[in-house]
Each structure stands twice: as C-alpha cells, then as structure tokens.
Amino acid sequence: MTTVAQNSELPPPYTERVDTVQPVTNQPIVLQTVIIPLTLKRTPVYVNCPNCNERILTTVQHTNTQKTHMIAGFVCGLTLCCMLCCLSAIPYIIPTCKKTEHYCPNCKSYIGTYS
Numbered sequence: 001m002t003t004v005a006q007n008s009e010l011p012p013p014y015t016e017r018v019d020t021v022q023p024v025t026n027q028p029i030v031l032q033t034v035i036i037p038l039t040l041k042r043t044p045v046y047v048n049c050p051n052c053n054e055r056i057l058t059t060v061q062h063t064n065t066q067k068t069h070m071i072a073g074f075v076c077g078l079t080l081c082c083m084l085c086c087l088s089a090i091p092y093i094i095p096t097c098k099k100t101e102h103y104c105p106n107c108k109s110y111i112g113t114y115s
C-alpha cells in the first residue's frame, strides 16, 4: 500500500515584481580634446604660442629621427661596393631627412614637430 501524500500546500504566493529600469543619468562625460591644427613647416612659422599666448615666429631645431638613420643605412648599403659610403652622411646634412621641432622664442616652450 502506498500512501499518496495529498498536496494540500498552496503554491507560493505570486507577487508581481515590476522591475523598473532606472534611467541612466550618470553617463560618462566625454572629454574632447580640441587639437588646433598647426601648419608647421621646415622653416619658422608664425603661430600663437599656447604657453604665453603671444604671436611668435617659431625657432626651429632639426633633429635626426629613425628615418634619418634608415636612409643613411640604406645609402650605405647601396654604396658599400663602390666605396661611396660617405654619401650615407647626406641624410644627416639635409634637413628634409630630419624632423623639425618648433619652439617659442619667448618662453622656450615646445610648439610642435614637423616631420
């Protein structure tokens, strides 16, 4: 004989749950950095210095870059057999093979680089 247990228990009370979606109000503030395009050249240019806010003619400084060394290495490799390795010094002389850094003559602050 088996005893059938009567399921007299009531089902758990159903409570209506309304999930209220909270509107997202604290959205991250996107900070936009406004980059003023500087029209730099290989020669000194007139710009407004961001540091001292003066209209200045930049002072330029030509510095060697990886490109300079790569061109020199390439020229050296080309001219190795014909004893013209000294031509590989040319990239270090020509400003177009270098990057030009612009500085403010007033406050000596860095303005930008043209490469």
Ligand SMILES: [Zn+2]
Residues within 6 Å of the ligand: 049, 050, 051, 052, 053, 054, 056, 104, 105, 106, 107, 108, 109
């Ligand atoms: Zn300045």
